[in-house]
Amino acid sequence: MKKTLVLILAVLAATGAAFAQAAPPVVQGKVSLSGAWALYPMAVKWAEEFRKIHPQVQIDVQAGGAGKGLTDALTGMVDIGLVSRDIQPAEVAKGAFPLAVTKDGVVATISAKNPLMAAIKSKGLTRAAFIDIWITGKPLTWGQALGTPDKQPVRVFTRSDACGAAETWAAFLGKRQEDLGGVGVYGDPGLADAARRDPLAIGYNNINFAYDAKTLKPIEGLEIVPIDLDGNGRIDPAESIYATRDDITTAIAGNKYPSPPARDLYFVTKGKPANPAVVAFIKWVLAEGQAFVPETGYIPLAKDKLAAGLARLTGK
Amino acid sequence: MRLISFLPGLLVVLILFGLYYKSRGILGLKPLTSLLFGSEWKPLKGSFGFFPFILGTFWVTLTAMILAVPVSLLTAIYLSEYAPRSVRGAAKSFVDLLSGIPSVVFGVWGVLMVVPFVAKLAGWLGTYSSGYSVLSGAVVLAIMVFPTIILVCLEVFAAVPRDLRDASLALGATRWETVKHVVLRKGAPGVFAAVVLGFSRAFGETMAVLMVVGNMAQVPKSLFDSAYPLPALIANNYGEMMSVPLYDSALMLAALVLLLVVLVFNLGARITLTRIERRVE
Numbered sequence: 001m002k003k004t005l006v007l008i009l010a011v012l013a014a015t016g017a018a019f020a021q022a023a024p025p026v027v028q029g030k031v032s033l034s035g036a037w038a039l040y041p042m043a044v045k046w047a048e049e050f051r052k053i054h055p056q057v058q059i060d061v062q063a064g065g066a067g068k069g070l071t072d073a074l075t076g077m078v079d080i081g082l083v084s085r086d087i088q089p090a091e092v093a094k095g096a097f098p099l100a101v102t103k104d105g106v107v108a109t110i111s112a113k114n115p116l117m118a119a120i121k122s123k124g125l126t127r128a129a130f131i132d133i134w135i136t137g138k139p140l141t142w143g144q145a146l147g148t149p150d151k152q153p154v155r156v157f158t159r160s161d162a163c164g165a166a167e168t169w170a171a172f173l174g175k176r177q178e179d180l181g182g183v184g185v186y187g188d189p190g191l192a193d194a195a196r197r198d199p200l201a202i203g204y205n206n207i208n209f210a211y212d213a214k215t216l217k218p219i220e221g222l223e224i225v226p227i228d229l230d231g232n233g234r235i236d237p238a239e240s241i242y243a244t245r246d247d248i249t250t251a252i253a254g255n256k257y258p259s260p261p262a263r264d265l266y267f268v269t270k271g272k273p274a275n276p277a278v279v280a281f282i283k284w285v286l287a288e289g290q291a292f293v294p295e296t297g298y299i300p301l302a303k304d305k306l307a308a309g310l311a312r313l314t315g316k
Numbered sequence: 317m318r319l320i321s322f323l324p325g326l327l328v329v330l331i332l333f334g335l336y337y338k339s340r341g342i343l344g345l346k347p348l349t350s351l352l353f354g355s356e357w358k359p360l361k362g363s364f365g366f367f368p369f370i371l372g373t374f375w376v377t378l379t380a381m382i383l384a385v386p387v388s389l390l391t392a393i394y395l396s397e398y399a400p401r402s403v404r405g406a407a408k409s410f411v412d413l414l415s416g417i418p419s420v421v422f423g424v425w426g427v428l429m430v431v432p433f434v435a436k437l438a439g440w441l442g443t444y445s446s447g448y449s450v451l452s453g454a455v456v457l458a459i460m461v462f463p464t465i466i467l468v469c470l471e472v473f474a475a476v477p478r479d480l481r482d483a484s485l486a487l488g489a490t491r492w493e494t495v496k497h498v499v500l501r502k503g504a505p506g507v508f509a510a511v512v513l514g515f516s517r518a519f520g521e522t523m524a525v526l527m528v529v530g531n532m533a534q535v536p537k538s539l540f541d542s543a544y545p546l547p548a549l550i551a552n553n554y555g556e557m558m559s560v561p562l563y564d565s566a567l568m569l570a571a572l573v574l575l576l577v578v579l580v581f582n583l584g585a586r587i588t589l590t591r592i593e594r595r596v597e
Contacts, residue, residue: 184544193427
């Protein structure tokens with residue numbers, strides 16, 4: 001009896017050793033991430049999947065806005081900051097090392113109760129109309145925005161917290177977040193709720209907050225404003241890309257939706273990362289991790305962009 | 317012992333010094349008057365005007381106190397002088413409960429209930445408001461300040477000797493006359509202190525107000541306009557501190573201004589309090 005046990009143990013030990021040699025070197029350590037709400041669900045998904053392959057790595061993901069992610073990464077509070085807007089030169093000067101990991105977009109949203117829904121759906125709004133709404137700041141009627149005689153006012157909402165969505169939407173209009181007018185509401189869900197409640201309101205949301213993750217349709221009571229890209233005064237079939245989350249993500253991937261408001265989402269580290277666990281995680285995200293991007297509601301980056309990112313990471 | 321009792325005071329001085337040290341960057345570049353009275357806030361273009369934020373803080377706090385003081389004072393008088401003991405006990409534990417609710421809960425409640433109500437109210441009065449306004453902030457704040465004022469006032473009234481009330485009633489005064497001429501007069505310094513405590517909380521309250529007040533950097537012209545109090549400015553933009561030059565310095569200055577306002581207010585209150593005490597005695 002004792003002999004068999006010893007034998008089994010010996011066999012187990014031998015196969016174990018053989019496996020250890022065959023498998024890639026075991027990655028262990030801790031990786032901490034914090035930042036943009038827009039990238040948070042994706043980061044959580046990546047962390048889960050990565051832990052299935054490398055159970056020895058502990059990954060801690062926190063949300064709190066793009067600005068917080070960047071500040072945390074630069075002050076060394078976390079290994080990786082999640083940032084949902086372009087990185088400023090001042091931030092690169094402070095040592096920010098950004099790597100684009102995926103894409104999403106920001107869309108203009110209105111209440112489903114908007115009395116002019118038919119006109120908005122058929123005509124859409126041009127970029128110039130959006131600039132009148134958010135930037136110029138003079139009172140505006142829906143008629144003026146749409147080019148119809150309607151006299152009802154546009155009620156403009158924006159984000160109050162420093163965030164990637166506002167920064168990206170402002171970039172689409174050629175400005176920065178501080179230039180956006182309108183009543184400031186805290187957080188993505190807050191802005192969606194404000195736009196949903198007031199029939200004459202307009203706001204903007206990250207795709208993952210404008211669409212329902214289960215039904216893939218715009219969330220109850222909210223509608224997406226189509227953008228009249230060629231400015232011909234109506235929404236052509238090619239501009240009608242907002243029915244479901246899959247439609248808009250396909251359009252962004254095919255460059256049919258302008259960028260911005262479509263945008264890259266970044267992992268930001270302080271300098272080039274050295275911690276092996278962090279490097280392994282980022283490498284995995286840029287390669288195998290991309291497989292999980294569409295199912296989580298994001299848009300995979302182009303192959304050459306991913307390859308360029310990997311090359312920058314490994315320093316070749 | 318004496319050293320330890322000095323510590324809290326020392327801490328305030330340290331914080332003041334720290335904030336001043338950090339805000340030197342912007343104080344060195346711009347004259348103080350243009351910072352405090354300028355009304356354009358465009359940090360990326362280098363203009364930092366705090367006037368809308370200072371006035372936003374002022375209006376939200378003042379409106380909140382106008383709503384909160386009469387209600388909480390009358391509640392405290394009723395509970396202390398009129399209510400049966402069982403009602404007093406039950407009401408007191410309710411108020412205690414109210415004071416323990418985290419401010420973000422008040423904020424969410426404000427967004428769901430107060431903001432739509434204020435929007436409707438503006439509609440009835442024939443104007444328009446998104447609901448994200450000075451009034452919404454003040455209502456939420458007033459409810460958060462109730463427990464502080466009510467509980468302190470109850471303690472104050474309980475400390476007024478029973479004999480004084482009996483003497484007044486024996487002379488033929490009604491209950492209300494007794495409250496007016498004896499309880500309130502004797503308790504005046506304490507009531508004043510309760511209001512100041514409430515005010516101090518109201519000034520610095522951040523999260524709940526931020527969520528309902530609309531955060532527009534403009535000087536509010538009516539109760540239905542959006543405002544942007546100082547604490548909300550700091551909380552909203554703290555994350556961007558690293559990216560814009562002078563921004564961290566400007567936010568530290570905002571914190572310094574807030575602290576100074578609270579300090580000056582408390583100091584003024586203390587002086588008034590001593591005067592009232594002297595007069596009552």
